[in-house]
Amino acid sequence: DQQVKQNSPSLSVQEGRISILNCDYTNSMFDYFLWYKKYPAEGPTFLISISSIKDKNEDGRFTVFLNKSAKHLSLHIVPSQPGDSAVYFCAASGGGSRLTFGEGTQLTVNP
């Protein structure tokens, strides 16, 4: 049972444009959501998070939106840069440290 799903395995955008990565979840007990960026053969690095009491959190070029009724969150990167090319994982937790990860989306930003 995949409780966190990222339905797009890959996304390609032009430099300077917006990248939108999507994530859906099924467990209504999840109350904290995170996005991680991962390069090949490296561990994930934390990007941005959002609590279920909010619907938006912004940090520089990165904004995460949460739609609780739809059990959907998205990560917006604008403007996209070639260095943003990586695999992006969304993750969710429900009270505690245990995280459930999505399958990841490979983002490619073309110069």
Add this chain to the structure above:
Amino acid sequence: GAVVSQHPSWVICKSGTSVKIECRSLDFQATTMFWYRQFPKQSLMLMATSNEGSKATYEQGVEKDKFLINHASLTLSTLTVTSAHPEDSSFYICSASDAGVGEQYFGPGTRLTVT
């Protein structure tokens, strides 16, 4: 920021041998450490959760006698893959948490190849 290291970063071993992977939190005390496994182009799958000084909690389907986890101190956890087989070849990643609010700091991962 919080730094987590793993050693070794890459290891090749023969089938039937055991391999130990270390995970250290370098600049904070990790009350909880997690071990994940990732197959190519797949999600990170949680294997087990360990709290310092207590037995690890394994996820369903993970053999605790095969994947031995020891969290001996607040800065060190080890994963030992016993009697390794080629199907154990994977990328193993640890993470550490000091706050219990969902944010984890990940190590760089260990690539295990069993021949």
